[in-house]
Each structure stands twice: as structure tokens, then as C-alpha cells.
Amino acid sequence: MNVAAASAAAPSMSMGERGRALVVLVSLPLLYACFGLTWMGFVPVMPEITSAFGVERASGALLITVISMAKSVVPIVAGIVAARLGLRRALLLAGALIVVAGIAPFLPTWGALVAARFVLGVGGAMWVTLLGPAVLAVLPTSWRPVANAANGIAVNLGVVVALAVILPLSSMIGWQWAVSLGTLGAALCLLLTASVGPFGAPPAPVPVRDTLTAYARTLKLRETWLLALAFSGPLALYLVLNTFLGQHLEAAFALPRATAMRWLVWLNIWGIPASLGAGLLLARVWRSPRPYLVVASLVLPVAVAGGVLAPTDGMRALCFALAGLGMFLPVSPLITTVQQLPGQTPSALGMILGTMFAVTYVVSSAVPSVMAPLVSQGASLGTLLIAAGLLGATPLAGLFLRARQG
Numbered sequence: 001m002n003v004a005a006a007s008a009a010a011p012s013m014s015m016g017e018r019g020r021a022l023v024v025l026v027s028l029p030l031l032y033a034c035f036g037l038t039w040m041g042f043v044p045v046m047p048e049i050t051s052a053f054g055v056e057r058a059s060g061a062l063l064i065t066v067i068s069m070a071k072s073v074v075p076i077v078a079g080i081v082a083a084r085l086g087l088r089r090a091l092l093l094a095g096a097l098i099v100v101a102g103i104a105p106f107l108p109t110w111g112a113l114v115a116a117r118f119v120l121g122v123g124g125a126m127w128v129t130l131l132g133p134a135v136l137a138v139l140p141t142s143w144r145p146v147a148n149a150a151n152g153i154a155v156n157l158g159v160v161v162a163l164a165v166i167l168p169l170s171s172m173i174g175w176q177w178a179v180s181l182g183t184l185g186a187a188l189c190l191l192l193t194a195s196v197g198p199f200g201a202p203p204a205p206v207p208v209r210d211t212l213t214a215y216a217r218t219l220k221l222r223e224t225w226l227l228a229l230a231f232s233g234p235l236a237l238y239l240v241l242n243t244f245l246g247q248h249l250e251a252a253f254a255l256p257r258a259t260a261m262r263w264l265v266w267l268n269i270w271g272i273p274a275s276l277g278a279g280l281l282l283a284r285v286w287r288s289p290r291p292y293l294v295v296a297s298l299v300l301p302v303a304v305a306g307g308v309l310a311p312t313d314g315m316r317a318l319c320f321a322l323a324g325l326g327m328f329l330p331v332s333p334l335i336t337t338v339q340q341l342p343g344q345t346p347s348a349l350g351m352i353l354g355t356m357f358a359v360t361y362v363v364s365s366a367v368p369s370v371m372a373p374l375v376s377q378g379a380s381l382g383t384l385l386i387a388a389g390l391l392g393a394t395p396l397a398g399l400f401l402r403a404r405q406g
Helices: 003-008 015-040 046-053 057-071 074-085 087-106 110-138 141-173 181-194 208-219 222-253 257-269 271-284 290-309 313-328 331-339 346-376 381-400
Strands: none
Touching: 015 057, 015 087, 015 110, 015 141, 015 181, 046 057, 057 074, 057 110, 057 222, 057 346, 074 087, 074 110, 074 208, 074 346, 087 110, 087 181, 110 141, 110 331, 110 346, 141 181, 141 257, 141 271, 141 313, 141 331, 208 346, 222 257, 222 290, 222 313, 222 331, 222 346, 222 381, 257 271, 257 313, 271 290, 271 313, 271 331, 290 313, 290 331, 290 381, 313 381, 331 346, 331 381, 346 381
16 A cells, blocks of 8 residues: 555645554554464464463363453444544554563463453454554545555454464464564554544544444444444454364365464465455455455355365365455455445444444354364364354355435
């Protein structure tokens, strides 16, 4: 994304407005990328972690899903908090939680480790919920599809880095320091976010009852629930694949752990051009969300099944590339569509996205949590992964999103 060109496109913006715009375009997604690095950084070294704390490897899935559990409740609160405190203060609170949770690898007990990971989930849930409202509050309409795309692949960028570097880095400095890599980056991005002024006008002082009433109104919008359904499947599938696919490749094809991690990197990295490409096309070429949603929903389940069963590297490379493309292609079209509803405000959008993320993370934490005991009991992990691939079709619900009239 060419930030300089974007800034030049809006000469009427003041220096303060331009500074806030640059933060929204760069610092906010980068901090969420650091969150993703910290979230999935535990996956490559899960055997070392579970061994250090004396638990079964299957139990290690809790360190991933507990973050989704936090995200199943907190987004609703995040939308309400932002309406009360303002976007910038709410974002700073969320970022502080992400940074503080970086202490997790150094805690002495399993319970403390899980609790710290929950705190990380709270911060991440607030942050991702407020990215869309920040874009709506600060950026002009023409910039939003690309900004939404950057936000949409931010966590995936962090996951790619985690899967690529954590395992070799842990052999040099130990797993505890290796998985702390994202905390430093998050701290730097948080300082940059704190250095600029408020995102948009400060919230008007209103009674708590009025804020809750406004939130209740968003629960009655069909768009809120269509958006939640559209996002739920790919997010659950994303978490399932990043938690269990490496384990499947090791067991079914006798791949070394480092090789299995490289396939996870390959799958995840294709989400970056998919989301950014969709954002650019949506802004300049195909402005309707329909083609992106249909293609993603048809391709993703087939690609996952193919990748799970593929006996050769060539077939695996093709299928995992298509799966990565399919998971992230719908992100910018869905968020941009909801931002464009007539009368939409950052406050209302935060509440809509709060409900959406709450629902999607209930689903995304439930699916791997159900799979973990099945795997421990001897169920075929490959079969479970193929079944989970069917969740990739839920973006079709986005076809029913319509701009509200009046």
C-alpha cells in the first residue's frame, strides 16, 4: 500500500489528521500482526511448552483456543467501551493488555500461563473490534477498502512470521524468548498510537442506559447477524488449520515438524495477497462484494480437502495456496459493505462488529475444543480437518447484505 500516495490524495487534511491517518494505515494493523505472532507463536514449540508444564500435547490446544474464548465475550464490551471512552483510549487499553500478556511464557504454572493467554485474548478482541471503527472515523471512503484489507491480513502476517521463525529462533535463544518476539513490536506500535490525537470527535457524554439502548438496536439489524454468520466459518477453519494441520502432516505423511511448519507458512502467506488484492479490486474495479464471496465459498472447502489428502508436494502447494486465498478473500468486501450502510457511525459500527466477533469467536473456539478430545481418543485427524473445511462456505451469507434504505 502506497501511504505517500494516499496522503497526497487528500491535500485538505491537516497535519494532525494526516498523522492519525498514517497511524490507522500502518501502526494499527502492525500491532495486530504482533498480536498474531504472539497468539500462534506457541504452535511451532507446543511440544516444548507442554513438556515444560507437564501436560499432554493435545491439552496445548487450550493455549490457542483460550484466546478465542476471550474473543467470544470481549468484543461486545469493546464496542460499548469505545462508545463511552472514545476510540483512541479504548485502543490504548487494548494494546496495553496485549503487551502485558507478553509475560505469559515466563510464568511458573500452567494455570497462570492459560490466564495470561486469556488476557492476551481480551486485548486482541478489543483491538480487532475497533479497527473498523477507526478506519471509518479517520479515513476517507476511497481509502477504506485497502485499509480494511490491511487490517484483515494483519493477524495472518503475524502468524506467517511466527510459523517461519519461532522454531529456528527457539533453538538459539529458547522457546520462552522466541515466543516473546511479538511483545516488543506491539509495545512500539502502542507508543506510536499513543503519540497522536483522538480518532475523530470525542464521544458525547450520554448515560450508560442510552449506550446500552444503542447497542440493543444493533442486535436487531439483520446485517449484524449476516456478518457474524459470514465470518464464523472461515475464522473457525483458520484456527483449526493452524492448530491441527501441522500435527496431521507429521502423523499422516511422516513429515518433520519443521517441514510441517513450512506448509503452514505457505498456507497462511497466501492470505496476504488475497486480502490486499480484494481490497484494491473492490476500491477500483469490482465494487460489488458478490464475486469475492462466491469464489471464496466454493474454493475453500475443496482446497482444504485436497491439501489434507494430497500425496505430493506439488498438489499440496496448489491446494494450500488456494485455501489461503479462499480464507481471506471475503474480509475486505464484508467489512467495507457494512461500513457503507447509510448513516453508519464509528460507534454503531463498533457495536455491530462487537457482536459479530463475539459470535465468530464462540464458534472458532468451540470447533477446535471439540476436535481436541476426539483426536486424543483416536479419531482420524484428516477426516476431521476435511469436515471442518465445509465451514469455509459460510461467506455466502454475505450475499444477503443489503444497504439499508433510510
